[in-house]
Amino acid sequence: MQQIDLNADMGESYGDWSMGDDAAMLDVVTSANIACGFHAGDADVMAATMRMAVARGIGLGAHPGLPDLQGFGRRTMAIPAATLANMVRYQLGAAIAMAQSVGGTIRHVKLHGALAHMAAADPDIAERCFAAVLDLDPTLVLLVMAATPMQAAAERLGGNWVGEVFADRAYNDDGTLVNRAHPHAMIHDPALAAKRMRDMVRDGDILTTSGRHIPAKFGSICVHGDTPQALSIARSVRAALQADGVHLAPFGTHPA
Amino acid sequence: MQQIDLNADMGESYGDWSMGDDAAMLDVVTSANIACGFHAGDADVMAATMRMAVARGIGLGAHPGLPDLQGFGRRTMAIPAATLANMVRYQLGAAIAMAQSVGGTIRHVKLHGALAHMAAADPDIAERCFAAVLDLDPTLVLLVMAATPMQAAAERLGGNWVGEVFADRAYNDDGTLVNRAHPHAMIHDPALAAKRMRDMVRDGDILTTSGRHIPAKFGSICVHGDTPQALSIARSVRAALQADGVHLAPFGTHPA
Amino acid sequence: MQQIDLNADMGESYGDWSMGDDAAMLDVVTSANIACGFHAGDADVMAATMRMAVARGIGLGAHPGLPDLQGFGRRTMAIPAATLANMVRYQLGAAIAMAQSVGGTIRHVKLHGALAHMAAADPDIAERCFAAVLDLDPTLVLLVMAATPMQAAAERLGGNWVGEVFADRAYNDDGTLVNRAHPHAMIHDPALAAKRMRDMVRDGDILTTSGRHIPAKFGSICVHGDTPQALSIARSVRAALQADGVHLAPFGTHPA
């Protein structure tokens, strides 16, 4: 029986501003990537979101990002790799402390937004950020974009990693995500997202916008939480996979 | 033979802005309180400062503050105690992670600036912030203003604590520091600071501006690093204590 | 025929986070207080909100606040009055520039949140902040909490001012607002809010929680935009006043 993890970014509220319906999404996914205060989230939001996740047995992850609240960590910043690695470590340490306060444990780390794209494009950034994670705790799992230099960097470091594919994003032929600025970057139709994920899980590869298939190892599917369709896409993907007999559960270490 | 610790706030640079002469001060003090990014410091500054401290065998402490860079954490903010406690935990977690990256370990926690004054005035704030520290790691030492409600809060929680007195600050009769806005709040004369500390260490009490003596248990003396006289005050205090046969070393747990 | 202005705080979104339904609220109110980037709002949000307001002929105001995004400017900060005045001037200058970019003009200034409460409690803060406004442009109207030291400060400075009362907030006997932390601070029932405003406009006084009437000059009613009931309260107040034959229009200078 095949098993896969569903992950979503959470804890993206900040102060009086709320974002996403974390409580509802936590009933659908099996892992949560918690924003760590640089691009979204604050210490109160982190604790409250982690508490909800722990109560449901969801796998907890730290989701460090660039120091850019206004841009939600989605604007590339020309920050040296060594500084990025320190930022990842700082946020991860904070997340570990907040998780412990609600009886939880950080099991994985996923880079957010522009930081993830920078790491997917630049092996040096990926390696330094991941090395900071593994140096702090070598048992942590790196959640990487499948079939990108991020995965290769995790492999070179000898760390535990799990590849992920995106339910609501279109893929370029090199395995990177179509830029958000592109009109077809996002998949808004829950049925289409579900069909794509069923096909990709069945075939074990990534389907690109041009119709190519890229072989890929992945153990998790990312659904986003900050779009109007987010919840129905997540539910639709979950239902389709379950209909196919796929077991949904938090990932263990790779290979599962 | 009497023993005492000399502590100073450090790592208070931020980005391209530098503050204090940490390298020189690290040759004088025995413990360093490292800013954690909310009122000063950033992840790079934290790592660099901790690396210097570790190389000299200095006791490492986290120095969490209010989220107010422009005000350097010195402007009281009406933040609920539960939120303050989460902020302390977040910063402490980050500091623990940064310390590990340079081969060091956070041994103590000292609240910074307005946060410290708020905790000295409000037992609920002190208790919640200290409880967050001890909940994360019960072996951590709380560095408290001697003979204030901060010390009482640490005692009620049953945590390890060390009291501190200030070499360059005048005291009110209730044991609190004279407000910085007051003209005589700061002691700028190194010889005067040294004499006061020698007397206070010898007598085991705090001398107030009105000439009162307040009995106090303290194991550490704080010298500040951000004034022009900081370094000469620190050196003067150190020399005076050594001339009195007092041993200068990082504090252990209380009672020493 | 009696005339009154309905004002609401707007442009309180920030980056990817949205707050309130400004478009709907702009169909109800006659004046808009635009957040200026310190407690909420950013340059894009300011321009977009002002553009909508200008298109509907709504009176534009700057709504400067404390530099505290996480606390939404609602946490008192011990900032010296001279610094507060510079912060007000900075934000007002920015708002004037943004307004011009969409063909609008800032007509009034209203202090936000904790800054407003600080000014209502401390005449020195009120005078310095208002003096900064009038020094920049003496034709600007100061929107003040009616019958508070804020109003007295505006009068002493000889500036144009309009008093306001709050549709959704309970009043203490000294004319200040009941603290938000108090369970009965907020009025959530649209019918009750409407009845109170009709009574207060008719009688020209403020009704306190203890049943006292405080004589007050006011030309504007504030309805908030950031609560679930905000829109229905605003519509209910508007309908009740119109049923009483009160004309709703942006305030002119005082006395109207």
Place this chain on the structure above:
Amino acid sequence: MQQIDLNADMGESYGDWSMGDDAAMLDVVTSANIACGFHAGDADVMAATMRMAVARGIGLGAHPGLPDLQGFGRRTMAIPAATLANMVRYQLGAAIAMAQSVGGTIRHVKLHGALAHMAAADPDIAERCFAAVLDLDPTLVLLVMAATPMQAAAERLGGNWVGEVFADRAYNDDGTLVNRAHPHAMIHDPALAAKRMRDMVRDGDILTTSGRHIPAKFGSICVHGDTPQALSIARSVRAALQADGVHLAPFGTHPA
């Protein structure tokens, strides 16, 4: 008799952190570019720096930058041009307000750090940012890197502009500055900087690291204020030009 302006970036302190010796530099230069709070400076620093500049008859400029205090506005950020233009307008409005408070007037605008480099590389960014400036006040002078797309953008918009060259920076053959990360990017020798400026002013062209001469119209020389040699370079350049009979004065509109 030839005339030229000497400009320097100022007001780059922030809160308790100071940077540069603005008082000394103001005795050497003829124009000051004042940081506007996004990459450095705050409302208090802006007012204090402008007050000193006004007292010496120095030409006042706004120096808007990217929203990145930690990176001092020197880290490229992938921010859309329309958002950058709003950020420039916001900061310029704030600067105009602060200048008025000390009896001064903003005469020119110069983009800072990474924002300047982005504008020098992307004509769309340059045009939108400059259009925001001229739309707010068409009499403002755009201080542009001579012989770059920034200058071309200013020309296309029909605005007043003055070209500048850099006393302490090496030039690539395309007229752009050698990246700060390059070992020879900065010129640290005051005598060398002075000789280069004397030659460039005499010849009316830019000398590149490869020895090429690029014809350029410039009316101002930039000296930086944040390096240890800054002040001696500025004095050396000033003395060398005066020795050549060049008159140093704030620029007027172009052509002078």
